[in-house]
Amino acid sequence: MTIAPDDARRDAHLYQAMREFVASADDTLPGKFEITQEGIVHDMMSPGRPHELTAAQVSRRLEKEMPDDVLAHTGTPDVEVEAEGIMRHPDVMVIAVADMEGEGAFDPRTLIAVIEVVSRSNPENDWVSKMRDYPLLGIPVYAIFDPRTGSGAVLSDIHRTPDGPRYATRKDFLYGEDVTIAEWTISTDDLPRYA
Structure with missing residues (x-):
């Protein structure tokens, strides 16, 4: 569900009010809250076991390939650019x-x-x-794992378009294939699926 005030990106006071609401609601309401240019996004269901297990396995597999000074972090805090009116909480x-x-x-x-x-x-x-917000925030690589379909995509190469920055390259994959995220290649074997 999205709560969408008009022109949230341009109104700093409205963005601050949304931030305060999200901070207060995170501890009292179920689900996850994020702020986009359209307003507050509320994923009403807390992530289930397949979702959390996928994030943990992808994180662990990446960290086995990465140097010690880089992490595949699954915790807080959020990623935020106040000037754009965006606060996101990536899984990894x-x-x-x-x-x-x-x-x-x-x-x-x-x-x-x-x-x-x-x-x-x-x-x-x-x-x-998120496919729109992440290039706008300057995040160079966005990988999506979809337990509904056993597939995903890795997006990269930010370029300018009339609608704002977008990813120019998309590499789709199926679970069971190896996938490269930034510099590291991991297996997608045995990742959980939604029932």
Whole structure:
């Protein structure tokens, strides 16, 4: 579900009000809240076991391939660009350990890649709005794993379009194939599917 105020991107006070609502609701309401240019996105269902297991397995597989100074992080904080009116919480963030230091949200320009596991209840959030938001935030690689279909895609090569920055390259994959995310190739064998 999206709560969509008019022109959220241009109104700093409205964005701050949405941030405060998200901060207060995160501890009291089920699901996950994010802020997009359209408003607040609420994935009403908390992620289930297949979703969380996919994120954990992808993170672990990536970290086996990466150097020690890079993590495939599955926790908080969020990724935020206040000027664009966007606050997202990727399932997995590939980031240098040094860029995790400090306080507050991560600067999306420090991320090497983000990985999303498609939600059963709100797949458009991952396949549509995050596909628009992540290049706008300057995140160079966006990988999507979809347990509904046993497939996914890796998007990269940000370029300018009349509708704003978009990914120019898309490489689709099926579960069971190896997939390359940024510099690292991992197996997608035995990733869980939604029943």
